[in-house]
Each structure stands twice: as C-alpha cells, then as structure tokens.
Amino acid sequence: MADEVKKGDPTALGIFAYGFGLMILSLYAVGALGGNPKFWGEHLALAAPALVFSGLFLLIAANWEYNNGNTFGATAFGTYSGFFLTFGLLSVFLWAGFITDVQHAHLVGMMALAFVFMTFIFWIGSFKITIAHNLMLFFLLITFILWAIPLLSFNGTSTYMGATLPASVFYAGVVGLIDVVFTTYLAGAVIVNDRWEKAGLKGPLPLGILSRKKTA
Numbered sequence: 001m002a003d004e005v006k007k008g009d010p011t012a013l014g015i016f017a018y019g020f021g022l023m024i025l026s027l028y029a030v031g032a033l034g035g036n037p038k039f040w041g042e043h044l045a046l047a048a049p050a051l052v053f054s055g056l057f058l059l060i061a062a063n064w065e066y067n068n069g070n071t072f073g074a075t076a077f078g079t080y081s082g083f084f085l086t087f088g089l090l091s092v093f094l095w096a097g098f099i100t101d102v103q104h105a106h107l108v109g110m111m112a113l114a115f116v117f118m119t120f121i122f123w124i125g126s127f128k129i130t131i132a133h134n135l136m137l138f139f140l141l142i143t144f145i146l147w148a149i150p151l152l153s154f155n156g157t158s159t160y161m162g163a164t165l166p167a168s169v170f171y172a173g174v175v176g177l178i179d180v181v182f183t184t185y186l187a188g189a190v191i192v193n194d195r196w197e198k199a200g201l202k203g204p205l206p207l208g209i210l211s212r213k214k215t216a
Contacts, residue, residue: 007068012190014061014077015136019183021054021084022143022176029147029173047095050088055081072129076122083115102154109151116144131208132186139179146172 024046058081065073087108094104123137150168186207193203 008064009190009194010061010064010068010077011073012187014058014065014073015183015187015190017054017057017061018077018080018084019180019187021050022140022183023180024049024054026143026173026176026180029169029176031167031170031173047088047091050084050091055085055088058084072122072125079115079118079122083111086111105151105154109148109154112144112148112151116141116148119144127210130186130210132182132189133207134210136179136182136186139175139182143172143176143179146175 028046058077062074062077062081065077090099090104090107093099094101099107119137119141123134123141126133126137147169150172154168185205189203189205189207192205193207196203
C-alpha cells in the first residue's frame with residue numbers, strides 16, 4: 001500500500017486571515033485611519049478586507065480544517081469568518097445608507113458580545129493546545145469585550161464614558177494590536193517550523209505545548 005500523502009496544515013492561513021482583519025479594525029480603533037467617527041461607514045476600506053481576506057479565506061481555511069478532521073480549527077475559523085463577513089456586509093449597508101451609524105454600532109456591538117461567549121469557549125479549549133493559542137484567544141476575548149461595551153451604548157453623539165468613536169474603542173484597538181502580535185507569531189511559527197521539520201530539524205519557534213498524550 002502506498003504511503004498516504006500528508007495533508008498541509010491550514011492553520012497559518014486561517015490565523016493570518018483573522019489577524020489581518022483584526023489589525024485593520026484595531027488600527028481604526030486607535031485612530032490610525034484618520035480618526036473620523038464615521039470612517040467605517042462612509043468608506044469601504046474596512047469592508048473590503050473583512051469580506052475577502054478575513055471572511056472568504058477564513059471560510060476556506062475552515063473547510064480545509066474540517067477535511068483534516070480538526071473540529072476545533074474548523075469551528076473557530078468558520079465562526080470568525082462569519083463575524084468578518086457580517087461586519088463587512090453591515091459596513092456596505094451603512095455606506096449605502098440602508099442603516100444608520102447607531103444601528104451599525106449596535107449590530108456590531110451585539111455581534112461582539114456574542115463572540116465574547118464563543119471566544120471564551122475556544123479559549124477554554126486552547127488549554128489543551130499551546131500557550132501561543134491560549135494567549136492569542138485570551139487577548140481576543142478581551143478585545144471583544146472592549147468592543148461590545150462602547151458600541152452597545154452608542155447613541156450617535158457619545159458612547160461609553162462620554163467618548164466618541166473611535167476614541168471609545170481605543171483600548172479595544174490597543175489590545176487588538178497586542179493580539180495581532182500573537183497571531184503573527186503563531187502563524188509564522190506554523191510555517192517556519194513546518195519547513196524545518198520537513199528538513200529533518202526541530203522547529204526553531206516554540207509554541208509551548210500545554211497537553212501531551214500519556215504513554216503507557
């Protein structure tokens with residue numbers, strides 16, 4: 001019987017796709033995109049990466065993880081793909097005038113709140129993967145919390161603690177950018193270590209294994 005061909009690992013693609021979308025949102029939140037409170041609604045600059053790279057490519061990575069038998073990866077990538085696709089579509093609706101700034105903020109805030117609970121479940125699951133996965137999901141969890149609170153209280157003129165957009169989500173942006181560091185490291189480690197291992201060497205970038213199978 002011929003040796004079974006080992007399938008590639010779609011983890012790096014999925015994490016890069018999610019990290020890229022998070023980076024764009026976080027840069028907006030910290031005011032790096034101009035600081036216009038209506039920036040995300042009046043322009044499609046946030047919608048395009050959310051729909052294509054962070055939405056579509058996460059969905060592709062989820063399908064590949066499913067084919068590899070990885071329930072955790074398939075569910076996580078598919079779930080976050082849904083977030084970015086929905087966010088991108090809402091931003092298009094706002095740009096087109098179908099919904100108002102307040103409606104957009106509340107809808108995204110409700111999504112962020114829902115993803116607080118979903119990310120918490122993924123974070124618990126990550127305690128059986130690696131430290132890198134665990135830290136990445138922990139900072140993502142905090143990021144969603146810091147997005148949900150101000151957006152759900154947005155009333156068109158002020159938000160949480162009296163700050164306007166994007167000032168009220170500034171700390172969400174800061175934590176999000178911290179999380180982007182972990183996503184970049186984790187995805188990069190998957191790629192680099194895979195090359196090293198195929199060359200018969202130990203991967204140079206540690207991930208910190210949190211769980212190993214017990215041997216008899």
